Amino acid sequence: MSKPVCxxxxxxxxxxxxxxxxxxxxxxxxxxxxxxxxTVPDDIAARGEVLLGYRPGDLLQxxxxxxxxxxxxxxxxxxxxxxxxxxxxxxxxxRGSHRxxxxxxxxxALFHITKxxxxxxxxxxESRWNKRMSxxxxxxxxxxxxxxxxxxxxxxxxxxxxxxxxxxKRNPEPxxxxxxVYGPDATDEVLRASDFVVLLIPSTRETQNLMNAQxxxxxxxxxxxxxxxxxxxxxxxxxxxxxxxxxxxxxxxxVFRQEPLPGTHxxxxxxxxxxxxHIGGGHxxxxxxxxxxxxxxxxxxxxxxxxxxxVDRALGY
Numbered sequence: 166m167s168k169p170v171c172x173x174x175x176x177x178x179x180x181x182x183x184x185x186x187x188x189x190x191x192x193x194x195x196x197x198x199x200x201x202x203x204t205v206p207d208d209i210a211a212r213g214e215v216l217l218g219y220r221p222g223d224l225l226q227x228x229x230x231x232x233x234x235x236x237x238x239x240x241x242x243x244x245x246x247x248x249x250x251x252x253x254x255x256x257x258x259x260r261g262s263h264r265x266x267x268x269x270x271x272x273x274a275l276f277h278i279t280k281x282x283x284x285x286x287x288x289x290x291e292s293r294w295n296k297r298m299s300x301x302x303x304x305x306x307x308x309x310x311x312x313x314x315x316x317x318x319x320x321x322x323x324x325x326x327x328x329x330x331x332x333x334k335r336n337p338e339p340x341x342x343x344x345x346v347y348g349p350d351a352t353d354e355v356l357r358a359s360d361f362v363v364l365l366i367p368s369t370r371e372t373q374n375l376m377n378a379q380x381x382x383x384x385x386x387x388x389x390x391x392x393x394x395x396x397x398x399x400x401x402x403x404x405x406x407x408x409x410x411x412x413x414x415x416x417x418x419x420v421f422r423q424e425p426l427p428g429t430h431x432x433x434x435x436x437x438x439x440x441x442x443h444i445g446g447g448h449x450x451x452x453x454x455x456x457x458x459x460x461x462x463x464x465x466x467x468x469x470x471x472x473x474x475x476v477d478r479a480l481g482y
Contacts, residue, residue: 169466171215172205173198174224175237177452181217184456190463215466217459225249233466237455239263239446240395241476242368257462258482260474261314262454263446267393268318270445271363274391274417275302275323277439278361303327308359310352310375311366311394312340319363331355333366356383361391367482368395376400381407389415393445396421401432408437419445 171194173181178198185191197209201219210227217235218224225231226249234256236244241258244250277283281297288295307323309316309332317340320330324342333355334340337348347355352375356362362384366372376390376399384390390413392399401422407413415437421430424443432438448454462472476482 168193168195169214169232170195170197170209170212170230171217171463172209172213172224172228174201174205174216174218174222176201176219178217180452181456181459184453184460185463188460188464190460190467193467194463215463220244221247221249223249225251225254233257233462233472235259235459235462236476239482240367241482242395245476245478245481252478255472256476256478257458257472257474258476259455259458260482262451262458264314264318266448266451267315267445268322270419270441271319271391271393272322274419274439274441275307275361277417278389278415305329305360306331306358308332308355308362309343310355310362310364312343312346313365315393316363316365317342319365331358353380353383356380357385359388360385361389364390364392364394364398366394366398367480368397369481373397374400376404378403378407381412384413386411387414389413389417391417393419396424401430405431405435405438408435415439417441419443 173196178200182191182196182198185194199205205224207227210224212230213228214230214232216224216228216231217237219237220243225247231254234244234254236256236258239258239260239262241256244256279300279302281299284297303326306329309319309330312332312334316332320342323330330343331345332343333347333349333352335349337346340346381403404416408415417439418432419441420443426432426440432440458474465472
């Protein structure tokens with residue numbers, strides 16, 4: 166019986182092969198690894214049944230025997246948009262691989278807003294002793310749009326800082342460390358009540374352009390918008406206008422409609438908007454975190470069992 170052909174097309178592909186070897190599964194696959202700058206040969210693509218990758222490229226059109234895709238990101242917009250994605254192919258994401266680094270980076274954003282360390286670092290360049298005030302997070306309300314695994318981890322950490330946490334979840338139910346869980350239809354209520362609003366929802370037909378001028382106007386003038394979800398959640402021009410006019414205090418953005426963010430984009434030069442180069446989920450051990458999901462799914466694939474982190478194409482995540 167022939168082994169399933171597994172194509173790993175990404176930088177550091179050997180990490181994933183090594184993790185399969187550690188799990189005792191490597192010999193059960195015919196593994197072909199290629200770096201992103203390399204082309205997967207047609208003969209290998211034609212036989213491939215498993216694909217692990219960062220993006221689809223042209224592979225989906227060249228892999229007629231493909232049965233399972235393991236995307237290495239939690240967001241799968243490029244895969245869903247690919248015309249070669251057939252309905253019978255199981256698409257899995259790396260849901261859960263960002264659970265630790267992204268909440269820490271969101272905390273970093275909260276501290277950046279309320280603690281004057283960045284300004285003090287600039288003062289030090291000029292040997293200037295300038296007393297500055299730190300704003301407590303305790304007692305503030307954090308609104309989280311998208312109380313999934315990452316949102317719940319943010320809530321846990323915010324609760325430890327004595328913040329009040331509210332937020333939305335597709336299927337609202339009581340959650341630890343969250344004072345009130347609303348359904349998506351109560352998004353406006355969360356916006357009105359929050360001192361900081363964190364976006365952690367996927368980009369779908371329902372959520373694209375969610376934060377437009379109307380919704381930004383619902384936020385407190387002292388409130389900040391923090392986006393670690395998807396760039397398409399925000400109407401860029403509306404956010405720029407809201408920050409410039411004082412409708413909201415400012416924004417910290419880690420995701421954008423186009424990445425890298427073009428140098429001509431006004432986000433770069435708008436006072437009150439901080440541009441982060443998509444650092445939310447990255448960390449030195451991320452390959453190992455994704456490999457853990459991949460290896461577990463590889464074990465299930467070989468056993469004919471249901472895979473984990475399957476993407477619901479109707480929902481978009």
